[in-house]
Amino acid sequence: MKDGSKRTITNVKVTIKTPLASYECIEVTTVRKENTTKDYYAANIGLVKTMCTNDGKVTSSLSKIEKKVPLVQTVKFYYPNGENSMNYVTDKKLSFNTNDITKKIFENYLREVPNNNVRKLISDNTKIKSLYLNKDNMVKKVYITVEGKPYSSGHILMKRGEAFIVDYKNTILLTQ
Structure with a gap:
């Protein structure tokens, strides 16, 4: 990528548990100088979890789905x-x-x-x-x-x- 990061699909079938539900996901890993991020995408849902690691670990998970909310x-x-x-x-x-x-x-x-x-x-x-x-x-x-x-x-x-x-x-x- 332009910023020097590298984004790769690192797993095509991983089960991710979120506060809302469990999903079969693909894992996309982005490696940057300062951190590594793993994003988990579920079919027909989208991004359900993000984990970012640098000095610590930051996680964000899907807790609700809102439809027709702009x-x-x-x-x-x-x-x-x-x-x-x-x-x-x-x-x-x-x-x-x-x-x-x-x-x-x-x-x-x-x-x-x-x-x-x-x-x-x-x-x-x-x-x-x-x-x-x-x-x-x-x-x-x-x-x-x-x-x-x-x-x-x-x-x-x-x-x-x-x-x-x-x-x-x-x-x-x-x-x-």
Whole structure:
């Protein structure tokens, strides 16, 4: 993997007991410099147990299954306004269900318009082909490509690897 870790299926039939039930699982071992993690996956259930070892041992086991309960994340959306050079910001609660496709969820929310002061961030026919998120909470750079090539329009011509730098100045809360 990119971080130097190695992930391998180390057992294809291991019985794992959790507070909820016992499962026949496959074992996936990830070896990193600082620790080793063993993840246990059951058919039609998913991840049921994780064991991480470094100086000590940390274990997490499945204790309940909740169906149709989405993960809700609050995400800040910034709307540039070319007329007054202001950036409007609003928080949106995004709901993710198991097996949702993240880029599709983002496409839908990027098309929503919170009020008449701003426009959609993407058009109805724009599709996100891939989406990568970094580990930072604040985004500083945004790379946009069109069909795998750097973004260009009648006003902007980006070079390969060139990013839009996010400017948080002149940002005001968007009232809905």
